Every structure is written in structure tokens, then in C-alpha cells.
Amino acid sequence: MTRTRIISPTRFPSLKSQRCGSGGDASFMEQLLLHCATAIDSNDAALAHQLLWVLNNIASPDGDSSTQRLTSAFVRALLSRAVSKIPTLFSTFGNTVFQPPADEIHRFSVVELAGFIDLTPWHRFGFIAANEAILTAVEGYAKVHIVDLSLTHCMQIPTLIDAIATKLNKPLLLKLTVVSSASNFPPFINISYEELGSKLVNFATSRNIEMQFTIIPSTYSDGFSSLLQHLRMYPTSYNEALVVNCHMMLRYIPDKTLTPSSPSSLSLRNVFLNQLRSLNPTMVSLIEEDADLTSDNLVTRLRSAFNYFWIPFDTTDTFMSEQRRLYEAEISWKIENVVAKEGVERVERTETKGRWLERMRDNEFGGVRVREEAVSELKAMLGEHAVGWGMKKDDDDESLVLTWKGHSVVFATVWVPI
Numbered sequence: 001m002t003r004t005r006i007i008s009p010t011r012f013p014s015l016k017s018q019r020c021g022s023g024g025d026a027s028f029m030e031q032l033l034l035h036c037a038t039a040i041d042s043n044d045a046a047l048a049h050q051l052l053w054v055l056n057n058i059a060s061p062d063g064d065s066s067t068q069r070l071t072s073a074f075v076r077a078l079l080s081r082a083v084s085k086i087p088t089l090f091s092t093f094g095n096t097v098f099q100p101p102a103d104e105i106h107r108f109s110v111v112e113l114a115g116f117i118d119l120t121p122w123h124r125f126g127f128i129a130a131n132e133a134i135l136t137a138v139e140g141y142a143k144v145h146i147v148d149l150s151l152t153h154c155m156q157i158p159t160l161i162d163a164i165a166t167k168l169n170k171p172l173l174l175k176l177t178v179v180s181s182a183s184n185f186p187p188f189i190n191i192s193y194e195e196l197g198s199k200l201v202n203f204a205t206s207r208n209i210e211m212q213f214t215i216i217p218s219t220y221s222d223g224f225s226s227l228l229q230h231l232r233m234y235p236t237s238y239n240e241a242l243v244v245n246c247h248m249m250l251r252y253i254p255d256k257t258l259t260p261s262s263p264s265s266l267s268l269r270n271v272f273l274n275q276l277r278s279l280n281p282t283m284v285s286l287i288e289e290d291a292d293l294t295s296d297n298l299v300t301r302l303r304s305a306f307n308y309f310w311i312p313f314d315t316t317d318t319f320m321s322e323q324r325r326l327y328e329a330e331i332s333w334k335i336e337n338v339v340a341k342e343g344v345e346r347v348e349r350t351e352t353k354g355r356w357l358e359r360m361r362d363n364e365f366g367g368v369r370v371r372e373e374a375v376s377e378l379k380a381m382l383g384e385h386a387v388g389w390g391m392k393k394d395d396d397d398e399s400l401v402l403t404w405k406g407h408s409v410v411f412a413t414v415w416v417p418i
Helices: 026-041 043-056 066-085 090-093 111-116 120-137 157-167 179-183 193-206 225-233 268-276 298-318 320-338 354-361 373-383
Strands: 143-150 173-179 210-216 238-248 285-289 364-367 389-394 398-402 409-418
Touching: 026 043, 026 066, 043 066, 043 143, 066 298, 066 320, 111 120, 111 320, 120 157, 120 238, 120 373, 120 398, 120 409, 143 157, 157 193, 173 179, 173 193, 173 320, 193 210, 193 398, 210 225, 225 268, 268 354, 268 373, 285 354, 298 320, 298 398, 354 364, 354 398, 354 409, 373 389, 373 398
Parallel strands: 143 173, 143 238, 173 210, 238 285
Antiparallel strands: 285 409, 364 409, 389 398, 398 409
16 A cells, blocks of 8 residues: 655645635645646656645635636646556546546537627637728728638637628628638537538628638648648639638647657748748738747646636636536636647647747738727727726737736737738
């Protein structure tokens, strides 16, 4: 029988000195998680077991405190990693409270997903900024081809169709191209992309817009190479605008090659952007979360994740219980992927705004200032949500940044070839 190691008082802060009665101190929780990650990666089963036991007892997935629920998500992720890394732990944890719940991520109907997205500005912020930029960029064109690389299954498009019908005076042909691999990550939907496309085409027709919907079998794992090949085979025609809308999808392109046969210095993200630039698009929008989750070091990655994912958990305190459960389940999926997975299975590899801006400039894109109309609309939208949401403009790089209690959450940028 494995003996349990006693945690030395010099290794961790005293439990009595922490504010655990009201959900625990976030800094203390973070330190315990970091020590646990170190123990797991060091194959220290005894210490990992004790730390997981402590964390499990002070962090509940149903706790009133967002810090408790956040920590619980990280505990489940660490347990998943521990069981796969130290097989002997499974016999210890398998039939105990450490067993992670087997809840499946919810599959939304289109109507449900629209309501889910409207809960916070997390996605709406990018929708509004990109749509206003698209309207400006395509004005005067007879055809508009939008390549929608979006995590939200075209939820941005109905508002754009409506705006095109209302604000652009001349009829046009709207072509919308999506990739099949967008359905690999939460939020998940319960209909096929063929059905989704049919709904969008019918809606466009109701707004007197002719629309074509195309699905390209293409995957993030090779930098959407088949999508880029398709776009090269069918180049834009006369008086046609090509718009590429990148809404929280480029982070799934590997930040470096993950196969042993290829040089690790090659970034598929740069390859994608370089090939995209060669297509000479009219405009590219880039919306992403502002966090660095790319480190190969688990402790570094966990620290970055904990100091970013507290934000969505903090924003859910005013939600109805079912809304909160669905919202936090999606974030927990991301946390588990960041913490428990490695190699090609670890797909949540978000980069900071600064790194993305550097990539865009290196591949000969220039930033475009978002129009004041968009800024005004964004301010009005933020007024519909909880106090704590805000926005800042960075005049140095032409970006807009969504904030929560002053912390950067999501950035929105617009680019053109130079």
C-alpha cells in the first residue's frame, strides 16, 4: 500500500491562513494546482494524490464561488493527465471522488446557440467589429466572397446579411465558404453544415440577396491547405471582393509542426498567412482570445490558463444555473485540453495579441483602423451586459480589445495586403 506523503509547511501556505471559507483564495488555489502539476510531471504519485485530495475537498464544481468552480475544472484536468501519465494512479482514483464526471458537451440547436452566444460579449464583440469592417470593404462590389473561419458556426452571418441588405444599395451575389473541421470544437451544434447552409441561403433569399454556400473538407491540422488550394483553383473574378473572417479559429492551426519528420521551427500559422496573402484578399479580420497557451512546459501553461480562464468563470455569477452549467462546461473542455493533452491532441494553443500582430505584419498585412460607427455600436452592445465589461482602443496597432474588469479578453483587428 502506498504511503501518503505529508505536505511540508514550508512547501505550501497554511490552509488556516487562506480565505477558504468563502471559496478559497485564488492565489492559494493556483499555487496548489502548480505544485500538483509539477508532482504529476515528476511521476510523484504520492504527492500528486495528496494534492488532488486537498484540492478536491476545497473546490467544488457546484460551488457558489467562481474560484471554486474554476479550480475544480483544473483539478479534473490534472486528474485526467495524472491517470494517463501515471497508470498506477487509476486503481487509487478510479472508484473515488476523484473520478471526473462523464458529462458530454451540449449540442445546441441554432436558436439555442444564438441565445448562448448572446449571454456575454465574448463573441459578439468580434462579430460587430468584423461586420462593420466587411461592410466598408465590400461597398461597390457586385460579388462578395466570404470565407468564414469561425468557431461559432456562422452565427455572425445573419446579422451581416441583414446589414448588407439594409446598408448596401445595389444587389449582389454573396458567396459563403466554410470548412468542415469547424465542428470539431465547442460550442457544438446538432445539425449538419448542409442544413445550416440551407437555412442561411433561405434567410438571404428573404432579404433579396442571392447566396451560394460551399463546404470545403479542410482541417486546421495542416493549416487548412485544401481550403487554400480551393481558393487558388477558383480565384476571385472581376468586381468580386474576397473577405476572410478569422474568428477564433486560427489558434487551432499548430503553432509549430508536431510531426517528428518535420523541422519544429516551421510554423503552419505563418505558412497559412503567407499563402493567404498570396491570394490578395480584399480584407482579413482576425478575432482572437488574448492569452498565451502555447508553452511546452505544463506549469507555465497552467499558470497562463488559470490567469485567463478565471475571466469566463467570473462572468457567469449572474447567470441562471443551467446557463452557467453549459457555459462553464465549454470552458472546462478548453481547460482539460490545455492541461491534460499533449502533441496533436492539444489543440487549444492560443497566442497573445502581440504575437498575432507580429505574424500578420511579417506576412505583409497592414492593420486598418476600425471605424467609429463600429466603436459606437460596440459601446451600445456592452451596455446591454453586466457591469465589468469594457473596451479599449490601441492606436498603436489599430486594435480593439474587449476587457473584463480591466483585463484583456478578446482582441479584434482588421487587415489588408500591403
